[in-house]
Amino acid sequence: MTERIKMTAQPPEITVDVATRYLEADSSPEEERFIFAYTVTILNQGETPAQLLTRHWVITHGNGKKQEVRGDGVVGKQPVIKPGEGYQYTSSTILETPMGTMGGSYQMIDENGEQFNAAIPEFLLSTPRTLH
Numbered sequence: 582m583t584e585r586i587k588m589t590a591q592p593p594e595i596t597v598d599v600a601t602r603y604l605e606a607d608s609s610p611e612e613e614r615f616i617f618a619y620t621v622t623i624l625n626q627g628e629t630p631a632q633l634l635t636r637h638w639v640i641t642h643g644n645g646k647k648q649e650v651r652g653d654g655v656v657g658k659q660p661v662i663k664p665g666e667g668y669q670y671t672s673s674t675i676l677e678t679p680m681g682t683m684g685g686s687y688q689m690i691d692e693n694g695e696q697f698n699a700a701i702p703e704f705l706l707s708t709p710r711t712l713h
Contacts (some may be wrong), residue, residue, distance in 0.1 A: 593627025593664065593691055595699035599683075603708045604673065613677045617706045620671045621655070623687070623699070625662040631689045632661045633668070634696070638685040643678030655687075679708040 604616040625631055638650040653659065660668045674683065684703030690696045 593625050593629050593631040593662075593689075595631060595662075595687070595689065596624045596626060597687070597699060597701045598622045598624070599701070599704045601704065601706055603706075605708075608708075610679070615676045615679050615706075615708060616673055617676065618671055618673045619683070619704075619706075620669065621701075622667055622669045623660075623662060624667040625664055628664050629692050630661055630663050631691050631699075633659055633687050633689050633699075635688040636685065637688070638674075638683055638701075640674055640676070641682045642676050643680040646677065650685075674706070676706060681706045 599619050599621050601617055601619045604618055607616045608614055623633065633654060635651065635653055636655055638648075640648040640650065642648075656670045656672055658670075662668050682703050682705055683701075685701045686698040687701065688696060689699050
């Protein structure tokens with residue numbers, strides 16, 4: 582008797598890296614308006630293409646206030662990221678405090694139609710000289 586083993590394809594390995602910067606000229610601390618730009622690099626280190634469908638961000642202000650942002654794609658696009666390639670974009674967010682965090686996930690789909698989440702590790706947003 583032959584034993585059959587069902588193989589389940591693993592979703593592509595997606596890594597996310599984020600670089601941030603405080604936009605001092607656009608911010609207004611006296612109005613509790615601190616603007617940060619963030620550049621995200623999404624790398625597909627797997628063996629199959631993956632398309633980014635939606636985003637989910639959790640933004641936490643330094644005062645404990647949380648915001649959730651959900652939407653289609655990123656900066657108006659739903660990129661297909663081929664194996665060994667990446668996609669980079671820059672966006673921004675506004676905090677009420679000089680420090681906070683962001684993190685979340687991208688919902689993606691592989692070439693077989695299987696959906697999966699790619700984690701966006703939590704990262705710090707901080708004005709210069711906020712942390713000692």
